[in-house]
């Protein structure tokens with residue numbers, strides 16, 4: 001006879017109770033771990049402990065190899081699930097990935113604009129659609145869990161993860177949490193409050209992150225300290241989590257950062273008293289990558305985590321699932337010892353495992369653990385790319401159009417005789433996607449399938465139009481007299497987390513000189529490809545004829561030409577204040593000295 005927990009017609013809570021009563025302490029602790037894929041690829045299949053597969057999940061990271069197409073991910077994830085199902089209780093794995101703007105870690109998928117661009121659209125229905133498409137392209141790979149959405153409220157654009165935030169404005173971020181019901185599907189109205197929900201095999205387990213205050217650290221320091229009184233933390237940074245919980249988000253990821261000097265990963269008041277008890281969150285609190293390891297570590301060279309202290313602090317504070325412990329065997333042994341010594345109550349372990357099983361049963365992965373190959377045709381398909389192209393169009397913000405507003409430069413003529421396209425970001429797919437695109441840190445070049453701005457210009461203009469492209473136009477090129485206008489695209493190289501390859505939110509100096517030279521000669525529209533507002537000197541702003549903030553648009557660069565050549569109007573509005581000078585940061589409209597270049601919500605249109 002089939003065990004009760006295997007019967008999908010039984011209520012979720014009964015299935016949880018039945019299964020947890022069958023589990024040993026080691027199996028319970030195993031469920032609390034989401035390992036990196038690496039140990040699996042190295043550990044022999046006949047591993048006597050088979051511990052890899054009595055774990056709760058696997059972080060699929062960048063897949064079987066760098067830039068692998070989704071069909072290569074399938075055999076990888078299928079293999080993992082098969083081994084998990086072979087374990088004593090056959091509990092399927094949560095297979096997680098950072099699908100934060102599409103299923104961005106695989107090759108050939110649809111890569112959407114990053115969150116800051118989506119914030120500029122203010123379009124919650126579009127974002128929901130993006131969530132649904134992301135879910136399809138990730139499920140095709142056998143992924144059932146994404147570490148998204150990031151609902152940070154960025155308060156200092158020097159934060160290296162600024163582009164992962166929808167806005168500096170809490171209400172705008174709250175509106176964009178609609179992506180949760182895109183990713184997970186819409187719960188029935190009677191679904192119990194705060195309980196996890198996933199509609200079915202075309203949806204993902206989502207993860208609201210990073211709880212709480214990741215975007216509010218002083219000086220925008222990544223993994224820094226958020227210093228304010230609790231009421232402000234709640235009003236500015238916690239509000240979006242209430243919207244995620246009311247949409248039945250399955251998991252919440254703890255932030256590496258601290259609140260008034262206390263690390264969130266061991267902050268019992270925030271993780272348990274507030275998130276679980278006061279806000280009624282019944283899903284899983286997952287650590288960030290090695291977030292537990294980072295709590296306490298022996299000071300010798302390599303990061304040797306002191307799990308007896310770290311696990312004690314983190315698990316007792318309310319962390320339910322540990323993402324990527326650097327030594328998951330040691331973690332298991334040490335946590336088991338802490339339980340046997342009574343330092344970590346078994347009730348805490350049971351609460352964590354109940355939450356994990358609740359998510360897994362609600363997500364239907366006991367019934368549908370395997371990848372669905374029928375979804376492979378949808379990956380990067382035209383329909384998905386059209387939605388991404390629409391998102392690009394709606395994310396663009398027009399900041400200037402015409403030295404004299406009565407003589408606007410945009411929309412550009414498609415049948416111009418000869419146009420100049422210039423700049424480091426005009427023909428660089430990697431740059432326009434930013435980080436979290438095929439690779440973690442992103443890179444320059446043709447990193448996946450997509451359309452650069454130059455590709456799009458060539459596809460948009462008339463057959464008689466001559467398009468001249470030079471990253472840095474030569475004096476000779478600029479001496480020609482028959483260019484009608486120039487399209488210049490510059491901005492920031494990709495950057496991620498603590499790896500910052502820019503010298504702050506500025507236009508690189510060699511680009512400034514080039515823009516200067518071009519604008520001296522030609523009517524010029526400057527397109528900024530950046531993860532945040534970047535400093536534009538006043539005299540440079542005066543010299544150019546039009547200015548467009550395009551953020552990090554992703555693979556569908558034709559969304560940009562759709563608008564600058566007039567097929568569509570601009571609708572985007574700034575999701576963050578555009579400062580004048582870096583020394584003004586952090587810029588705050590409440591300050592008497594507030595003197596931005598463009599305010600939050602600013603954005604011009606063609607049609608009055």
Ligand SMILES: OC[C@@H]1[C@@H](O)[C@H](O)[C@@H](O)c2nc(-c3ccccc3)cn21
Nearest residue numbers: 059097098147209210256288289497
């Ligand atoms: O990829 C999983 C999570 C992601 O979801 C979080 O938003 C992010 O803070 C994060 N940093 C790392 C990470 C950091 C340093 C080295 C290796 C990995 C891993 N992760």
